[in-house]
Amino acid sequence: MPKSKEFIDSSDDSDVERPKAKKAKSQEKKSKESSSSSKKGEDEHKFEISRTRFVNVREFKGKVLIDIREYYEAGGEMKPGKKGISLSVDQWNKLKEVMDDVDESIKQF
Template sequence: MPKTKKRSSSSTSSDSGPDDRNALPVKKPKATAEKANTDKTGSGTSNSSGNPNGPWTIEKMRQVRINEFKGHKMVDIREFYEKNGEVLPGKKGISLFPHQWKKLLELAPEVNKALGE
């Protein structure tokens, strides 16, 4: 019969469960203008805020936005998700520099032709 080890009731035991861990602080959702500008209706391409810098909704939670990263403006095409009433950017997406965005627009007719549209 195999011997069983007794568990120590010491607080230094690393194999005790999550009960001995410190609770993480709860983040309070921020009230942002970005959340107010989000169009979740999925009604095609729209910008309900009238803001010339977006966001523009492609469908449901997929949006196009103009963001700034390290001082450079970028076109961000991304899937968003909602958590605790806050709309947050997901991992699925791409950010393009302005020259890449312009090249994509130049290629759009060829892509449409390949799609048969």
């Protein structure tokens, strides 16, 4: 006599496969959750400046970079493109220092 109610009729293949499907779905769900949580952590430091342009603060080879990049859509996801620039923290601070001068130049146009 079977111990589980799911396996009462062993001649029915659908009952036999159900536990495997449930297991696969739960593994798939865990996989999606872990990838979405890692993306969530990445998005924490990503700031939209237009529909396809973002500023992203990230670490690369032990250095903090401020990445200003154009993105494109592929397979329902926004992915970084080739067009962009990565600034070191020193370069970012210098850019902030000249921001008022840049604003004045913009007004002259």
